[in-house]
Amino acid sequence: MISKNNLPKIALGAWAWGNDGTFGNEHNIEDLRPIFDKAMELGLNLWDTAFVYGMGTSEEVLGEFLKTCPREDYIVSTKFTPQCADPSAENAVTAMYENSAETLGVEDIDIFWIHNPVGAPDWTKKLVETAKEHDIGMIGVSNHDLAEIKQANEILKDAGLKLGAVQNHYSLLNRSSEDSGILDYCRENDIIFFSYMVLEQGALSGKYDTKHPFPEGSDRANAYGGSLKEIEELNGALDEIAKAHDAKIAQLPIAWAISKGTLPIIGATKVHHVEDAKDAINIKLSEDEIKTMEELADKANINTIRMWEKEMK
Numbered sequence: 001m002i003s004k005n006n007l008p009k010i011a012l013g014a015w016a017w018g019n020d021g022t023f024g025n026e027h028n029i030e031d032l033r034p035i036f037d038k039a040m041e042l043g044l045n046l047w048d049t050a051f052v053y054g055m056g057t058s059e060e061v062l063g064e065f066l067k068t069c070p071r072e073d074y075i076v077s078t079k080f081t082p083q084c085a086d087p088s089a090e091n092a093v094t095a096m097y098e099n100s101a102e103t104l105g106v107e108d109i110d111i112f113w114i115h116n117p118v119g120a121p122d123w124t125k126k127l128v129e130t131a132k133e134h135d136i137g138m139i140g141v142s143n144h145d146l147a148e149i150k151q152a153n154e155i156l157k158d159a160g161l162k163l164g165a166v167q168n169h170y171s172l173l174n175r176s177s178e179d180s181g182i183l184d185y186c187r188e189n190d191i192i193f194f195s196y197m198v199l200e201q202g203a204l205s206g207k208y209d210t211k212h213p214f215p216e217g218s219d220r221a222n223a224y225g226g227s228l229k230e231i232e233e234l235n236g237a238l239d240e241i242a243k244a245h246d247a248k249i250a251q252l253p254i255a256w257a258i259s260k261g262t263l264p265i266i267g268a269t270k271v272h273h274v275e276d277a278k279d280a281i282n283i284k285l286s287e288d289e290i291k292t293m294e295e296l297a298d299k300a301n302i303n304t305i306r307m308w309e310k311e312m313k
């Protein structure tokens with residue numbers, strides 16, 4: 001049984017491992033293996049992926065690593081993406097679930113998500129059928145607004161199931177899931193809120209600025225490239241707070257997301273990313289620091305809502 005009590009404070013995301021052009025850097029399995037090994041050594045054993053991340057590539061790589069570990073040592077999270085549904089399948093959710101489970105080398109998936117609300121609530125109803133056939137550890141919905149979350153919760157409840165988790169974009173620069181009441185709703189209904197893109201795909205890591213642009217031609221270069229000056233200024237100000245904690249800039253948004261009661265999913269492409277993430281768990285931000293970070297982010301005024309997303313309401 002998956003619950004907040006047996007999950008680590010941080011999940012690791014394997015989207016970049018899919019090499020689908022979003023990030024602009026190619027990663028091979030030999031380079032990624034030490035990241036996986038280090039994370040497991042540090043107790044960061046919750047892995048988030050999706051078939052759509054490289055149309056199976058991310059799941060294949062993660063599956064290769066997971067196969068080297070005893071099943072009880074890790075928790076694996078993957079998603080049904082409506083846009084990838086097999087039109088010939090009797091139940092496209094079940095078909096994708098079974099395909100992902102096979103690729104990941106598991107009997108059952110620990111956390112399974114409806115990736116986005118396109119076609120909702122019909123896919124949630126299909127997922128109810130999947131849950132009758134398979135022992136899904138926890139069911140979640142992603143990129144859903146408050147009304148869509150409530151609707152999914154009702155459908156699952158009526159079927160004797162529980163909505164266990166919500167996964168939305170939540171960062172210093174995009175707090176619409178908080179402003180819209182989604183975080184409160186999750187807290188009140190015992191639903192774990194997973195925040196994704198806490199580091200804005202590297203924009204809030206301190207690595208990218210006017211002199212160090214994102215990889216040319218990547219989706220993230222298109223998304224953030226026009227705001228590098230604002231990003232540089234924001235990271236410069238965040239660095240002052242980071243220094244007071246003897247921390248790195250990238251660790252601050254992670255500590256912030258945890259302090260907000262969320263479970264951040266951090267995309268890791270270097271060994272030090274998992275080490276930084278693990279250490280960020282111990283950074284205790286004061287109320288004043290949290291307020292200052294949010295004011296700095298508001299001042300930067302960068303719109304980070306991506307093409308698959310919407311402003312949450």
Ligand SMILES: NC(=O)c1ccc[n+]([C@@H]2O[C@H](COP(=O)([O-])OP(=O)(O)OC[C@H]3O[C@@H](n4cnc5c(N)ncnc54)[C@H](OP(=O)(O)O)[C@@H]3O)[C@@H](O)[C@H]2O)c1
Nearest residue numbers: 013014015196197198199200201202205250267269273276
């Ligand atoms: N449900 C959804 O629709 C959805 C959408 C987006 C993401 N997600 C999930 O959330 C996960 C995280 O999102 P994301 O990977 O898109 O973005 P992210 O976590 O905001 O950023 C990841 C990038 O930040 C940089 N980074 C990470 N740790 C760092 C550190 N300690 N120091 C310096 N740089 C660091 C790396 O950039 P470099 O590679 O350039 O070093 C890394 O690729 C995904 O992998 C996926 O599992 C879900």
